[in-house]
Amino acid sequence: MKEYDVVVAGAGTGGSTTAYTIAKKGLSVLIIDRKEREMIGYKTCGDALGSHHFRELKELVGIPDFPRDIVEYDVHGIDIIAPDRENRLRMTGPTTTGWSFNRHKMGQWLIEQAEKAGAEVWASTHVKRLLFEDGKVSGVRVNQDGIDIDIKAKIVVDATGATGMLRRQLPDNSPVERVVAKEDMMVAWRDVYETPEYTFETPEFLEIYWDQEQTLGGYTWVFPQGHNRVNVGLGMMILPGHPKPQDIFNSFVRTTFDFMKTKLVTLDSSGGVAPVRRPIDTLVDDNFMLVGDSGAQVNPIHGGGIGSSMLGGAHAGITAVEAIESDDTSIHGLWPYNPRYMESYGIKQAALHVFRWFLLNVTTDEINFAFRKGIVKADDLLDTSMTGKVKFGTGEKLRRLVSGVGNIHLLKRVAKVASLMEDIKEVYRNYPPSPDGLAEWKNQLVPIYETAKKL
Numbered sequence: 001m002k003e004y005d006v007v008v009a010g011a012g013t014g015g016s017t018t019a020y021t022i023a024k025k026g027l028s029v030l031i032i033d034r035k036e037r038e039m040i041g042y043k044t045c046g047d048a049l050g051s052h053h054f055r056e057l058k059e060l061v062g063i064p065d066f067p068r069d070i071v072e073y074d075v076h077g078i079d080i081i082a083p084d085r086e087n088r089l090r091m092t093g094p095t096t097t098g099w100s101f102n103r104h105k106m107g108q109w110l111i112e113q114a115e116k117a118g119a120e121v122w123a124s125t126h127v128k129r130l131l132f133e134d135g136k137v138s139g140v141r142v143n144q145d146g147i148d149i150d151i152k153a154k155i156v157v158d159a160t161g162a163t164g165m166l167r168r169q170l171p172d173n174s175p176v177e178r179v180v181a182k183e184d185m186m187v188a189w190r191d192v193y194e195t196p197e198y199t200f201e202t203p204e205f206l207e208i209y210w211d212q213e214q215t216l217g218g219y220t221w222v223f224p225q226g227h228n229r230v231n232v233g234l235g236m237m238i239l240p241g242h243p244k245p246q247d248i249f250n251s252f253v254r255t256t257f258d259f260m261k262t263k264l265v266t267l268d269s270s271g272g273v274a275p276v277r278r279p280i281d282t283l284v285d286d287n288f289m290l291v292g293d294s295g296a297q298v299n300p301i302h303g304g305g306i307g308s309s310m311l312g313g314a315h316a317g318i319t320a321v322e323a324i325e326s327d328d329t330s331i332h333g334l335w336p337y338n339p340r341y342m343e344s345y346g347i348k349q350a351a352l353h354v355f356r357w358f359l360l361n362v363t364t365d366e367i368n369f370a371f372r373k374g375i376v377k378a379d380d381l382l383d384t385s386m387t388g389k390v391k392f393g394t395g396e397k398l399r400r401l402v403s404g405v406g407n408i409h410l411l412k413r414v415a416k417v418a419s420l421m422e423d424i425k426e427v428y429r430n431y432p433p434s435p436d437g438l439a440e441w442k443n444q445l446v447p448i449y450e451t452a453k454k455l
């Protein structure tokens with residue numbers, strides 16, 4: 001039987017970064033993907049990324065600079081547009097600067113980095129199931145060209161994306177949640193077009209359209225990739241009986257935007273899903289780690305997960321190397337990955353997960369009102385999405401708003417959600433130092449989310 005230090009299932013952004021980090025330290029790592037080698041990186045995506053992620057990753061694990069030849073256009077900021085289209089907020093600054101880029105080429109570049117660092121890549125190979133020895137993960141069974149192959153590994157990393165297909169195979173007594181609730185998943189549809197008859201005047205600004213009726217729990221994005229090219233799509237919560245995202249795309253997006261009524265050359269058209277919640281509460285079990293979408297390492301508000309999956313991959317890789325070097329790949333040996341990820345990104349996700357529940361209960365009228373009255377400023381929104389902190393719901397600022405603006409009920413709810421977000425952050429600041437404290441820690445999360453759902 002083939003044996004490796006680490007087997008990574010899934011060569012997306014999360015898995016490739018994990019393999020890169022581990023291979024760089026000289027350990028043996030095999031990364032497997034069901035896609036053909038030249039299709040690795042192809043994925044339904046908005047194709048947008050903040051450059052700050054790459055600065056962090058360079059510092060953490062030495063990821064090389066984002067290659068210029070995969071950038072379609074440099075992004076200088078994001079416009080958020082109110083449902084009535086009468087008001088927009090422009091968010092600019094270091095955290096909204098980045099790129100719209102070619103996602104497929106990026107995936108190819110990233111897997112090349114892992115390979116160059118020493119990782120072995122098996123493409124066109126399906127990971128079928130986890131293997132166990134004495135009740136603990138010991139490897140994976142894969143299928144290549146119709147033949148099953150068993151591979152042994154000290155650590156198996158599930159980086160299979162939103163399906164988390166290995167996570168779901170963990171035994172009943174695993175502390176890892178195997179299933180992500182439907183209410184915590186976003187479904188999406190997006191097309192990429194050339195627009196020969198339509199010119200995007202300011203492709204350096206991405207646009208996000210907010211509309212609770214069409215895209216509850218999500219939004220429509222118009223991300224130009226140059227003056228005559230665009231990635232346009234929408235994401236929303238899965239609701240029983242609600243139309244599918246592709247149907248809303250056809251009925252709403254096609255009839256709403258001027259460029260959609262001009263000649264379009266379709267370059268791509270497809271749907272996707274992403275988890276939009278806090279990270280899975282423990283990202284490790286004995287000999288097992290979760291990275292990227294399979295660990296729900298996605299921003300719950302905007303659904304961006306490329307940067308955070310890479311951050312997860314870097315922390316997982318660093319921890320896996322330490323665990324193998326100290327000959328302890330048990331849940332205890334791998335545990336440091338949890339606080340590392342939670343501190344660097346998970347805490348913000350957790351707060352934004354609370355905020356997401358609040359947003360789901362806000363009406364279109366209330367959003368229009370908040371934009372019109374200037375209750376929300378661009379800096380506030382940016383702050384919230386970057387830090388998980390609602391500054392406009394607290395202290396002096398709120399008092400000023402309450403005295404100057406009508407809708408007291410909305411303002412009170414904003415204040416309440418701001419306080420719940422602080423509560424959840426406090427819980428995360430006390431993330432348990434070992435698996436023994438996990439159950440008790442989780443008990444503190446539940447009441448906060450339950451309150452947020454009712455706001």
Ligand SMILES: Cc1cc2nc3c(=O)[nH]c(=O)nc-3n(C[C@H](O)[C@H](O)[C@H](O)COP(=O)(O)OP(=O)(O)OC[C@H]3O[C@@H](n4cnc5c(N)ncnc54)[C@H](O)[C@@H]3O)c2cc1C
Nearest residue numbers: 010012013014034046047048127161272292293304305306
């Ligand atoms: C519509 C949409 C738009 C998005 N837009 C953006 C955006 O603009 N910016 C952003 O930052 N994020 C965006 N995201 C989120 C982002 O794409 C993901 O969070 C990120 O790609 C997660 O990376 P990953 O490595 O975890 O998973 P993935 O990139 O999904 O990679 C998983 C890999 O595992 C492989 N795999 C799965 N099962 C098996 C198996 N059984 N055997 C072998 N291989 C397997 C797959 O082939 C795939 O290559 C978007 C998501 C969606 C759905």
